[in-house]
Amino acid sequence: MPSPTATHNQPTPFPLTHFHSIPWCHALLTQKHILHTSTPDRTPLPSAEAVLVRETLNTPHTVRACVTYLRYLGRPNESVGETKARPFLECAALLDLGLGVSGFAKTAHGGVLAVMLDEVLGTAANMQAEKGAYTASLKINFKRPVKLPQVVLVRGRVERVEGKKIFVKGTVEDSEGVVMGEGEALFVDVGREIGRWTSQEEKEEKEREREGWAKL
Template sequence: MVFLRTPTITSAPISPEAKAAFGSRTSPLWCRQLLVDSRLSPVLVGWRTRDRARTKEDSYLSGVMNDPDTIGAWHTLYRPLPDTNHNDNNDDNGTSPLAGELLCLFSLGSGVNGHVDVAHGGVTAGILDVAMGTACSIFSTEGDSNFTLELNIRFKKPLATPGVYLCRAWLQKRTTGRKAWLQALIEDGNGEVYAESDAFWLDVPAKPKL
């Protein structure tokens, strides 16, 4: 596999709320196994810790969706895949699959309900989108902004609340320029898929400082 851009991984310690949700003795076994897997690298996600007193960026995610009754905990891990079949995966457009994926653990509360004890579909869409956005950003030039241009979602099963789930996201291909295609799915950690998505993203270069 060809890396068109090296991933920018910024490590971050697990937060107290994430440790309680995913690493306690009452947490699902698959959660605890992910947290102790030495092959995985914790990834800092800026939207979760934005200071709303200093910026209005990500206010929906860092405010409304950062609460024990909505998304009570979130923890992102990066899993590299074996680097095999060099140069065999390029297509005619000069694109290449990403040799790795993000694993986003998250806990949902009853504040995201649509139907009784079922997460609203818009929340599911938002989780898929932000996971793919994070995957896109770590393979972008530092300082660039990433925007969703197209998002397709297939709902498989209702997301029961409260509950703990896993969103997997990866970069399927990208051009040497600004275009990126990503995929993601939400599962329970044991392979039961609740929703899956594919998306088309665009990198927008940062404006030069005068």
């Protein structure tokens, strides 16, 4: 288990420790085939990118804590575009939502669900893109109200890759695994460096992950 750290500029000082203290989250974070667990850094960027997730939704009243993980699900169906070097991993995020993301009273705004799905599905898509991918379309089905405050699980996985088109699906779930929202998205591999994906540290980490996938 990675050592907790308080250097990620999240409202909760030790996000990973926080989620491990919640039984159902701990079970997810310790399941088999977890390849990587991460605490996203919410420090504002000098370029003013990602202000929505790094600042607006990074308060004690909005998203109070967030951790992510990657899980290898195998390739039983040999999905279109999937290779050993770039398997379609499950990308997931645990988010502790506060009352500050409400639309109706004590109920998460649908736009917040869209942001969460776009971020997670985008992470899955970017792992299939050499340099980066943009969201071309995002469709969401709202299945149940997301009551607040609540910890939710957002999952995403690439379904197929056709040329520069990357098709991704995902869900927003509660502690019981009940699906409260579903998302389908199309991302386009732009073939050039884009935005926050260009830092040297992120490039090196992405390359290390891909080297690890090739050994699966």
